[in-house]
Amino acid sequence: MSSKSSADIPDIVIGRLPLYLRSLRHLQDDRRRVTSSHELGERLEISSAQIRKDLSHFGGFGKQGTGYQVEFLIDRLEDVLHVNKEWLVAVVGAGNLGSAISHYRGFQDRGFRIAHLFDIHPAKIGMRLGGFVVLALDCMQATIRKDGVKIAMLAVPAQNAQTVADQLVAAGIKAILNYAPININVPPNVQIQYIDPVAHLQRMTYYLGD
Amino acid sequence: MSSKSSADIPDIVIGRLPLYLRSLRHLQDDRRRVTSSHELGERLEISSAQIRKDLSHFGGFGKQGTGYQVEFLIDRLEDVLHVNKEWLVAVVGAGNLGSAISHYRGFQDRGFRIAHLFDIHPAKIGMRLGGFVVLALDCMQATIRKDGVKIAMLAVPAQNAQTVADQLVAAGIKAILNYAPININVPPNVQIQYIDPVAHLQRMTYYLGD
DNA sequence: AACTGTGAAGTTTTTCACAGCC
DNA sequence: GGCTGTGAAAAACTTCACAGTT
Numbered sequence: 001m002s003s004k005s006s007a008d009i010p011d012i013v014i015g016r017l018p019l020y021l022r023s024l025r026h027l028q029d030d031r032r033r034v035t036s037s038h039e040l041g042e043r044l045e046i047s048s049a050q051i052r053k054d055l056s057h058f059g060g061f062g063k064q065g066t067g068y069q070v071e072f073l074i075d076r077l078e079d080v081l082h083v084n085k086e087w088l089v090a091v092v093g094a095g096n097l098g099s100a101i102s103h104y105r106g107f108q109d110r111g112f113r114i115a116h117l118f119d120i121h122p123a124k125i126g127m128r129l130g131g132f133v134v135l136a137l138d139c140m141q142a143t144i145r146k147d148g149v150k151i152a153m154l155a156v157p158a159q160n161a162q163t164v165a166d167q168l169v170a171a172g173i174k175a176i177l178n179y180a181p182i183n184i185n186v187p188p189n190v191q192i193q194y195i196d197p198v199a200h201l202q203r204m205t206y207y208l209g210d
Numbered sequence: 211m212s213s214k215s216s217a218d219i220p221d222i223v224i225g226r227l228p229l230y231l232r233s234l235r236h237l238q239d240d241r242r243r244v245t246s247s248h249e250l251g252e253r254l255e256i257s258s259a260q261i262r263k264d265l266s267h268f269g270g271f272g273k274q275g276t277g278y279q280v281e282f283l284i285d286r287l288e289d290v291l292h293v294n295k296e297w298l299v300a301v302v303g304a305g306n307l308g309s310a311i312s313h314y315r316g317f318q319d320r321g322f323r324i325a326h327l328f329d330i331h332p333a334k335i336g337m338r339l340g341g342f343v344v345l346a347l348d349c350m351q352a353t354i355r356k357d358g359v360k361i362a363m364l365a366v367p368a369q370n371a372q373t374v375a376d377q378l379v380a381a382g383i384k385a386i387l388n389y390a391p392i393n394i395n396v397p398p399n400v401q402i403q404y405i406d407p408v409a410h411l412q413r414m415t416y417y418l419g420d
Numbered sequence: 421a422a423c424t425g426t427g428a429a430g431t432t433t434t435t436c437a438c439a440g441c442c
Numbered sequence: 443g444g445c446t447g448t449g450a451a452a453a454a455c456t457t458c459a460c461a462g463t464t
Contacts, residue, residue, distance in 0.1 A: 018408070049458070062424050066422080096309065106391060111415070151414070196228070197405060198322065202320070205361075207401050208292060259436075274444085274446045274447080427461105433453080434451105434452080439448090
């Protein structure tokens with residue numbers, strides 16, 4: 001019933017919280033004030049018991065007989081995930097992907113603001129992309145350290161990903177979202193997550209047959 | 211020891227196979243002929259026992275005392291995942307994201323070829339993007355059906371995602387990779403996977419603290 | 421009547437540990 | 443000696459089912 005220390009809570013539970021938060025926002029956009037584990041579960045194709053158990057790790061957010069207040073639950077989940085403030089994010093790589101990331105509006109309203117965009121190619125440095133001036137990789141470490149940026153998105157070619165990640169870690173980055181299709185080693189106190197569209201496609205073709 | 215019918219194999223195992231395949235390709239790029247569950251496990255931060263058990267679902271691919279032949283294992287995993295052929299993929303949405311997807315070179319060598327790029331905006335139709343001419347959404351269903359495309363990447367705004375997904379399913383699409391940050395309903399015989407960078411970021415900020 | 425929070429039960433997934441082979 | 447493949451054991455995760463609350 002009471003909240004526990006963060007080490008107790010399974011990572012798989014943490015991974016679902018952003019999905020709950022996302023669905024709750026959609027409910028809120030539809031002017032809904034109250035919801036239930038059953039309704040959320042239907043939207044997300046997750047069992048209602050699962051949702052109740054996940055949320056119960058952090059305290060009793062619902063009311064028996066009533067359900068969950070949408071706004072209240074959003075606030076609580078934002079607290080838990082530490083997105084009740086705005087995080088600065090550095091983007092490394094100003095190719096097509098880095099450019100798309102820089103133009104994407106969807107980070108801002110969910111707790112993340114792009115602070116800088118870096119690239120190694122002299123031809124790109126100084127260009128404007130998505131409202132950012134492309135900065136040289138040479139000033140990356142100093143800039144990240146100066147502004148206290150803790151999160152980076154890595155959109156460089158696979159062959160450079162480890163080197164750049166090492167520089168990011170040295171500059172004080174604590175979380176990396178890696179778009180390069182390669183595994184990267186980081187110290188245990190640094191978070192890493194991967195985005196590999198092809199891995200998702202291959203997972204689906206397994207079920208498609210020949 | 212012998213391979214089993216696909217229904218027996220846990221989806222979580224299938225989800226790891228693309229990662230094994232990706233690592234094996236990197237080993238192959240480094241001219242390595244042989245590897246082991248231990249080496250793969252170190253690179254992927256997965257236990258060696260896990261890798262052996264996963265692979266054993268599909269038959270005995272390794273040799274005791276020796277390990278796994280890199281090329282042989284790549285071929286076997288490509289067979290299992292059905293990426294031993296080239297799949298055609300339709301991209302819907304020619305905004306920044308659709309544009310980045312269309313320019314990305316990394317789909318081709320891993321079994322996927324972009325066949326078409328669709329958008330609804332008259333201003334974009336006819337433009338060249340990443341080697342593709344943007345086609346009107348009106349001709350999407352006919353084009354997909356004509357070419358027998360089975361896979362689509364959805365890169366449209368969240369508010370349009372469900373509608374477009376319904377059209378894709380009606381046109382015969384069997385797998386959707388959805389980049390829109392919203393849950394979508396599809397029939398049970400259609401595969402769906404999600405890419406939501408913000409969900410990954412929020413998962414990491416949980417561990418970053420305030 | 422409707423819904424949460426939660427122990428207990430059930431299921432899935434991972435790890436262990438070792439026989440068997442190169 | 444080094445490695446796989448695999449039953450058995452352990453751990454993790456999900457679902458059940460219901461007491462308790464609104």
